[in-house]
Amino acid sequence: KNEVEQSPQxxxxxxxxxxxxxxxxxxxxxxxxxxxxxxGGGIVSLFMLSSGKKKHGRLIATINIQEKHSxxxxxASHPRDSAVYICAVRSTVSWGKLQFGAGTQVVVTP
Amino acid sequence: xxxxxxxPSWVICKSGTSVKxxxxxxxxxxxxxxxxxxxxxxxxxxxxxxxEGSKATYEQGxxxxxxxxxxxxxxxxxxxxxxxxxxxxxxxxCSARARAGNQPQHFGDGTRLSIL
Numbered sequence: 001k002n003e004v005e006q007s008p009q010x011x012x013x014x015x016x017x018x019x020x021x022x023x024x025x026x027x028x029x030x031x032x033x034x035x036x037x038x039x040g041g042g043i044v045s046l047f048m049l050s051s052g053k054k055k056h057g058r059l060i061a062t063i064n065i066q067e068k069h070s071x072x073x074x075x076a077s078h079p080r081d082s083a084v085y086i087c088a089v090r091s092t093v094s095w096g097k098l099q100f101g102a103g104t105q106v107v108v109t110p
Numbered sequence: 111x112x113x114x115x116x117x118p119s120w121v122i123c124k125s126g127t128s129v130k131x132x133x134x135x136x137x138x139x140x141x142x143x144x145x146x147x148x149x150x151x152x153x154x155x156x157x158x159x160x161x162e163g164s165k166a167t168y169e170q171g172x173x174x175x176x177x178x179x180x181x182x183x184x185x186x187x188x189x190x191x192x193x194x195x196x197x198x199x200x201x202x203x204c205s206a207r208a209r210a211g212n213q214p215q216h217f218g219d220g221t222r223l224s225i226l
Binding site: 030031033035040041042043044045048050086090095096097098100101102103 | 142144148153154156159201203205207212214215216217218219220222
């Protein structure tokens, strides 16, 4: 069983819709990353969280340490948001290595 | 802008060739660099972790003589795929993290390696 679970696996939205991606993990962590991978393969680190909430433009990330759960929200989605979104945690017992969720494929249609 | 630069972005070469991939941190000192491999539609798989000035730590099942990692400076790590074969064809991504505290991990754009 993967220690980092993401849902949904796939998501299609119409332009302008609000999107939420969820991530649950079962290990103690020092930080959680939300990553974005475009079709070309490059990965961008969107957020690193250890508590609370962060906002950058139309993206919002929240984390609840007690519930071991994080969400990534995309407001007013746009076709350029189409990508794979990956949740990754830095556990307290893995020598600083990241453990990755399986990713959520997001497609935003015009 | 990119804080980790990976080069080349695409390599096509014949079986038996050795291929070197470079990973540079552009505006910070990367005391730790990670090398990942990714198969289509799958998540990143950690191959090895390297700390500047010391030998890389390889994950179970990764051949250290096949995938040579050098992290000779705080801004550069290289991965050399020695005597590459078609089964080594994959997408390789590096990532770097600075020394102090709970720092974010930054990723390169990846290298798509195709061995004929």
